[in-house]
Amino acid sequence: MTYGPDEFAAETHVSRETLDKLKIYARLLAKWQKAKNLVANSTIEAMWQRHFLDSAQMAPHLKSVFGDRKLTMLDIGSGAGFPGLVLAIMGVGHAHMVEANGRKCIFMGQVSRETSAEATIHNVRIEEIEPFPVDVVISRACARVSQLLDWAAPFLSDTTEMWLLKGEGADEELTEAQSCWKMTVDRYGSLSDPGGVVLRLSGIKKL
Known part of the structure; x- marks a missing residue:
C-alpha cells in the first residue's frame, strides 16, 4: 500500500494548513535529493512514512508531557531536518537545528523559509555552540545514546x-549510557518502524 500525505494526515490528524506546509517540505526533499543526496535514496519513495511520520509521532507525546506551551528544541545532527523541522512546522515550538554539513543546512534554510517554520539553522558541530536554555534535546539516526548525552550535557538543566528516535539497538545503547548517567527512561512504540522506539529521558544526571 502506498503511504502518502493523505495517509499521513489520517494518522496524525494535522490541519490542512500544516499538511500543505509538509507537502512543500516533501516536494523540496524530492527535488534536492536528485543532486544533493540528503537522505538514503531507498527511503525517498516511502518518505511520508520513513521521515515525516517518524518525526511527527513525537508531537503527541511531547504535548502529553508539556501541554500546549511552545518548546525550545535542540536537534542534534539534524541532517535533512528530521525530526526538528517537522515538529516546528507542526507548531511544537522553535527548533534549533544543528548540522555540520553545509548543503543540508542550505536545504533546511529553504524549507524553513518556504514553510514559515520556527527554526534556527546552526551550520556548526554541536561542540561549537554556546549553550543556551532548551526544553528538549531531540535527535534521530545521529549517534549512540551515550554520545548524544555527552553532546547535550552543556545544555541540560534540571528540567x-x-x-530520541531509536531502532532495535536502543536497549543496548541505554545500558551503555546508564553506566555514566542516571536518568528515567520512558519508551513509546514507533508508528513508522516495527522495531523502533521513541525514548524519553528525564531527570538526567551525570554519575
Missing part, C-alpha cells in the same frame, strides 16, 4: 529532557 531538560531528551527525546
